[in-house]
Amino acid sequence: MSVAGTLALAxxxxxxxxxxxxxxxxxxxLSTAFVGDAxxxxxxxxxxxxxxxxxxxxxxxxxxxxxLGFVVGFPAGAVEVYGDGYLKRAVTVAGIxxxxxxxxxxxxxxxxxxxxxxxxxxVASISSAMTAGILxxxxxxxxxxxxxxRATLASVDDGQLEAGRSIGLSRFExxxxxxxxxxxxxxxxxxQNEFTIVLKDTxxxxxxxxxxxLTRGYDLFSEQTTAVLEVILxxxxxxxxxxxxxNRALDRLGSYYAIPEGEST
Amino acid sequence: MSDDDFLRVTDVSKWYGEEQVLHxxxxxxxxxxxxxxxxxxxxxxxxxLRCVNRLAEAQEGSILLDGEEVLSPDLDVDELRRExxxxxQGFNLFAHLTAVGNVALGPRRVLGLSETEAxxxxxxxxERVGLADQLDSYPAExxxxxxxxxxxxxxxxxEPKLMLFxxxxxxxxxxxxxxxxxxxxxxxxxxxxxLVVTHEMSFARAVADExxxxxxGRVVERGPPEQLFERPEEERTGRFLERIASHD
Numbered sequence: 001m002s003v004a005g006t007l008a009l010a011x012x013x014x015x016x017x018x019x020x021x022x023x024x025x026x027x028x029x030l031s032t033a034f035v036g037d038a039x040x041x042x043x044x045x046x047x048x049x050x051x052x053x054x055x056x057x058x059x060x061x062x063x064x065x066x067x068l069g070f071v072v073g074f075p076a077g078a079v080e081v082y083g084d085g086y087l088k089r090a091v092t093v094a095g096i097x098x099x100x101x102x103x104x105x106x107x108x109x110x111x112x113x114x115x116x117x118x119x120x121x122x123v124a125s126i127s128s129a130m131t132a133g134i135l136x137x138x139x140x141x142x143x144x145x146x147x148x149x150r151a152t153l154a155s156v157d158d159g160q161l162e163a164g165r166s167i168g169l170s171r172f173e174x175x176x177x178x179x180x181x182x183x184x185x186x187x188x189x190x191x192q193n194e195f196t197i198v199l200k201d202t203x204x205x206x207x208x209x210x211x212x213x214l215t216r217g218y219d220l221f222s223e224q225t226t227a228v229l230e231v232i233l234x235x236x237x238x239x240x241x242x243x244x245x246x247n248r249a250l251d252r253l254g255s256y257y258a259i260p261e262g263e264s265t
Numbered sequence: 266m267s268d269d270d271f272l273r274v275t276d277v278s279k280w281y282g283e284e285q286v287l288h289x290x291x292x293x294x295x296x297x298x299x300x301x302x303x304x305x306x307x308x309x310x311x312x313x314l315r316c317v318n319r320l321a322e323a324q325e326g327s328i329l330l331d332g333e334e335v336l337s338p339d340l341d342v343d344e345l346r347r348e349x350x351x352x353x354q355g356f357n358l359f360a361h362l363t364a365v366g367n368v369a370l371g372p373r374r375v376l377g378l379s380e381t382e383a384x385x386x387x388x389x390x391x392e393r394v395g396l397a398d399q400l401d402s403y404p405a406e407x408x409x410x411x412x413x414x415x416x417x418x419x420x421x422x423x424e425p426k427l428m429l430f431x432x433x434x435x436x437x438x439x440x441x442x443x444x445x446x447x448x449x450x451x452x453x454x455x456x457x458x459x460l461v462v463t464h465e466m467s468f469a470r471a472v473a474d475e476x477x478x479x480x481x482g483r484v485v486e487r488g489p490p491e492q493l494f495e496r497p498e499e500e501r502t503g504r505f506l507e508r509i510a511s512h513d
Binding site for chain 1: 403405
């Protein structure tokens with residue numbers, strides 16, 4: 001076993017031992033250290049609803065932020081490739097600022113400085129913290145997504161645009177019908193990364209008081225300190241299921257839209 | 266030179282930065298003519314061709330197409346390109362579309378035909394270039410010769426009044442050149458007006474009404490093929506043709 005692996009095991013074991021010491025349970029060896037004590041798992045499952053609400057908040061934040069990031073980031077990437085003048089410069093500068101600012105700072109600015117309002121949708125309302133969270137995470141994602149699309153738009157051969165122009169398509173139409181469909185296909189791997197990053201970064205919204213999955217986990221194991229490992233494993237499993245299924249779905253999307261290639265050239 | 270020339274190129278000059286790549290190029294064509302531009306690589310023949318549909322911008326001179334000034338800043342270039350088909354050396358097929366999709370895009374989005382009409386037109390054009398059995402193949406699934414024939418069909422689907430060919434067979438394996446030239450021969454027989462840049466001298470000799478020999482961005486010599494090939498007046502023309510002939 002590698003040195004790193006041994007260290008990791010030792011760490012987990014001592015964590016388990018510490019937990020058992022607090023709870024007064026007898027030491028039962030390595031397997032219990034990984035799986036934890038039944039009483040602590042029972043505690044986790046008893047609070048599954050509480051964590052479930054956090055998971056829903058995490059999913060909502062992720063979906064809304066990714067969508068906002070796409071709606072803003074795709075045009076921004078296109079402007080960086082095809083635009084010029086002040087617009088291009090403004091977009092470039094905004095991207096650099098957003099990518100260069102810690103996400104906690106962005107969220108705090110949104111919530112405390114900009115002071116975004118609560119949004120009423122009739123059936124439900126979105127709290128101002130949630131709005132700030134979506135705007136902060138979404139705009140930052142837009143700044144990163146713009147770079148995915150900038151790169152893939154630029155990667156499509158110039159001859160494609162030229163051929164589009166040669167049959168009488170305007171520049172916009174040639175980009176729209178010829179370049180964009182190819183660039184979007186090439187964007188899927190980068191987009192998978194971005195999705196995974198945003199999903200896990202949603203935990204930062206604790207900074208503006210939103211109790212999403214990880215924050216709720218923190219609350220739980222603060223209450224029952226023997227269950228630290230169990231709570232963290234449970235939460236990790238939820239994150240894993242979310243990233244895994246979404247990445248698989250994007251894989252499927254990618255192969256569905258993949259451009260067939262033959263053996264002949 | 267008559268006033269009713271279909272295409273009249275007069276004293277066209279072009280610079281890339283400091284470097285002048287076309288020097289006062291002039292030639293003209295009648296409707297239904299086939300003109301072939303020949304010359305060593307870097308002689309400006311592809312650039313000249315691209316100036317005709319404004320994929321390259323000439324800085325000086327005049328290009329009259331059907332009486333209209335192509336180089337006018339007020340010209341609608343999309344309108345011009347609707348009427349002037351172009352076939353590229355590297356095919357430049359839309360990689361994400363099938364053969365039909367490639368050919369139908371222009372009729373659908375530029376001419377505004379319905380989905381069905383555009384598809385029908387695309388199928389007709391692909392049949393015309395002998396690809397009725399490859400309608401739903403993607404470019405990467407086709408041979409180079411087949412891809413170039415799709416490229417020709419794509420240009421033809423716009424029903425152009427002038428076709429530009431930019432070294433259409435230069436990127437092809439030798440055994441695939443014939444099928445593309447055959448399609449081009451067919452177009453000549455149908456009376457299509459064609460301006461062709463090529464190194465295929467036997468094709469040029471067989472179909473051209475006029476050959477224009479360019480070197481170093483200048484027209485060195487022009488004339489009917491039998492004159493240019495048999496009795497070139499300029500020494501440079503003769504030398505170029507000898508070099509080419511050893512590969513032909």
